[in-house]
């Protein structure tokens with residue numbers, strides 16, 4: 001029986017992927033085998049020694065202490081692309097709300113008295129509507145920073161709106177490049193994108209290299225009246241720099257999913273409460289994907305969509321499987337195999353993969369190892385952890 005500790009509201013469709021004969025799912029366990037969460041900021045003290053894996057039902061993993069997870073041999077998963085469409089649709093809403101004063105218009109109408117005669121109301125609306133006029137997004141230029149799962153969808157959507165699209169992504173993967181519409185023009189650097197766009201939408205992760213990336217210096221280079229949209233993370237944008245650019249009028253509007261007190265009560269700012277991925281569809285997609293990845297790992301040791309471990313999938317043969325995480329250094333694997341041989345254990349199948357500082361091995365053996373052998377394996381220099389994975393009881 002595996003125990004899955006959840007944080008945040010996880011879609012029931014995802015939780016249902018854990019058959020209750022083999023999994024307990026709850027939000028308050030003493031010894032969970034795995035953690036399934038969304039944006040909860042996970043403290044190191046919340047990752048108890050029993051935890052074997054962590055899955056983020058979503059994209060950003062900046063709420064998880066990745067480095068210590070890697071050192072402890074804990075794979076962290078996310079769900080690439082599973083909420084990208086939801087974010088794309090809200091970016092469309094953000095661009096439209098920044099171009100037409102829909103918010104001001106709705107507020108104006110709702111503040112009218114319900115005792116007003118209908119004919120008077122009609123006259124007043126026709127008189128006042130010029131205050132809420134705007135412009136169209138067709139023909140304008142959108143700059144997309146970060147052309148991964150979300151950025152590529154936003155770029156495609158903007159092309160459908162009749163916009164010109166320019167993009168910047170210094171670390172674009174081959175897979176992401178294939179997804180990108182050929183009409184998206186590639187910018188060599190962020191400054192040239194910021195200097196050409198009418199709308200700029202951010203879709204990059206928060207990393208040491210991207211913290212405060214959009215600051216006063218960068219914003220000084222935008223065209224008068226540019227709209228900046230941040231549906232990525234608060235830390236990427238320097239709020240003081242944004243307020244300064246809004247005050248100076250260089251930035252026309254700021255639309256963000258990450259409100260800050262200094263942005264409240266401004267007509268040139270549109271604030272949303274981090275709802276980019278809050279659709280039934282996205283929540284379900286993320287939860288199902290995260291749950292399936294956790295199951296594949298707990299049941300078989302297989303790893304897909306981890307942000308700190310290599311991808312590895314070994315079809316299950318009969319018998320027992322050992323999963324070993326070790327430092328990515330020469331000699332560790334041969335030491336492990338020697339120990340198995342010395343204990344007359346035959347390796348039926350195996351796979352070894354590495355990523356950065358760690359390596360991970362799936363070893364199928366014909367005989368279940370005894371407690372002594374597991375202890376010896378754990379003591380091999382460079383071994384981080386050892387799991388013995390019996391064939392799962394639930395299909």
Ligand SMILES: NC(=O)c1ccc[n+]([C@@H]2O[C@H](COP(=O)([O-])OP(=O)(O)OC[C@H]3O[C@@H](n4cnc5c(N)ncnc54)[C@H](O)[C@@H]3O)[C@@H](O)[C@H]2O)c1
Nearest residue numbers: 059060146148149150169171172203204205231232276277
């Ligand atoms: N508002 C929300 O609810 C919401 C929902 C989903 C994701 N997000 C945020 O959006 C981010 C992107 O999500 P995604 O699914 O597209 O991720 P992704 O990994 O598919 O794409 C991120 C892209 O950013 C690029 N990148 C990295 N550093 C960059 C830099 N310095 N300049 C430009 N590009 C850079 C990467 O190469 C990659 O192509 C997530 O990390 C998360 O923080 C927010």
Ligand SMILES: O=C(O)[C@H](O)COP(=O)(O)O
Nearest residue numbers: 038039058059060277278
């Ligand atoms: O990174 C993400 O996937 C988003 O920020 C969504 O966060 P949420 O799951 O808390 O809505």
